[in-house]
Amino acid sequence: MPQPLLIASAMGACPRCGASTLFAGPVRFAASCRSCGLDYGQFNVGDGPAAFLTLIIGALMVAMALMLELKVHPPLWLHILLWTPLTVLAVIGSLRVAKGALLILEYRNKAREGWLTAGDREA
Template sequence: MNQSPAFFTAFSRGLRGRCPHCGEGRMFRSYLKVEAACPACGVDLTRYPADDGPAYFTILIVGHLVIVPILFIPWVWQGPTLVTVPVTLGFLAFVTLGLLPIVKGAFIGHMAYLRLTSDQAERHTADQA
């Protein structure tokens, strides 16, 4: 496809784990593995290098929207440490692992909107070196 989708369209399709171009095919074949090509429209999905971006944004989101409010719960500070730490860490792991594929899909959708492919990313990195 030589036409990139509109920003909101590509971003929302990515959030749902669908192909940012057609919205029909699934983007992931497993937890975080991106399909080689969209099963519906055939666009190459491996050309969008997500790399560490989704992990960074997931940590940013969880840190600001989950950890900070948890610190205001008195139970976290007053409860027994042997209960509080495993419960809190388990909850944080659950939220982080649940959010990561959603953020990765949105990240790839945004890259599809920008038409930023792996070739362009490699050239940009080489130019800065």
């Protein structure tokens, strides 16, 4: 039985064998699974997760910064020191999970590029 989607994507689990081999960097996919050999290059996650997560997390960080400013009135340098690294970590952390989830879903649903051959059209 496959792992739940969010757990598998957070762990960077290969969708075929479950080994933690999905990522070669913080948000960069490995070329293939070191355990079972699944080629991750056949999947196309694209830039959609990055755009949506940047907008969503940006809005959340601005809302939290405004609430802090209205309640505590910290100096500007404290806002910069607090919100810049928090935003970067939140985007990278959630981007890793989102990209992993999309790749795992593509594998589980057998989604591939949209090119059809003559045999595919008849089926």
